Amino acid sequence: MIGRLNHVAIAVPDLEAAAEQYRSALGANVGAPQDEPDHGVTVIFIELPNTKIELLYPLGDASPIQGFLDKNPAGGIHHICYEVDDILSARDHLIETGARVLGSGEPKIGAHGKPVLFLHPKDFNGCLVELEQV
Numbered sequence: 001m002i003g004r005l006n007h008v009a010i011a012v013p014d015l016e017a018a019a020e021q022y023r024s025a026l027g028a029n030v031g032a033p034q035d036e037p038d039h040g041v042t043v044i045f046i047e048l049p050n051t052k053i054e055l056l057y058p059l060g061d062a063s064p065i066q067g068f069l070d071k072n073p074a075g076g077i078h079h080i081c082y083e084v085d086d087i088l089s090a091r092d093h094l095i096e097t098g099a100r101v102l103g104s105g106e107p108k109i110g111a112h113g114k115p116v117l118f119l120h121p122k123d124f125n126g127c128l129v130e131l132e133q134v
Helices: 015-025 064-071 087-096
Strands: 005-011 034-036 041-047 052-058 076-084 115-119 128-133
Touching: 005 064, 005 128, 015 041, 015 052, 052 064, 064 076, 076 087, 087 115, 087 128
Parallel strands: 005 052, 076 128
Antiparallel strands: 005 076, 034 041, 041 052, 115 128
């Protein structure tokens, strides 16, 4: 059901410093910051030859990323994102197998302009999983 790895998301306490580190120390192609109000984050994508890194920073006081950074002040890996061909079919299959879909269970539009869902980390070995329809 899952396709290729779309991105690994890293929550960071300083978005500009993290972007500059990827740009200068690693020589990466770093995108521009993009606010995602529906998800409570500002993101920057780092383009790699085979996938992407997503830097996450809180957008607003109710951001779920702020809670993550409160527990992990230096930042850290927040989630991994896999591609799926049909997000509704994937959701239905996962629910049938006992996995929990976060939120209402209805896809939201993600940072790439495509439908996304998140799966409960307790159902996936402690890892928050995002699914993105391609």
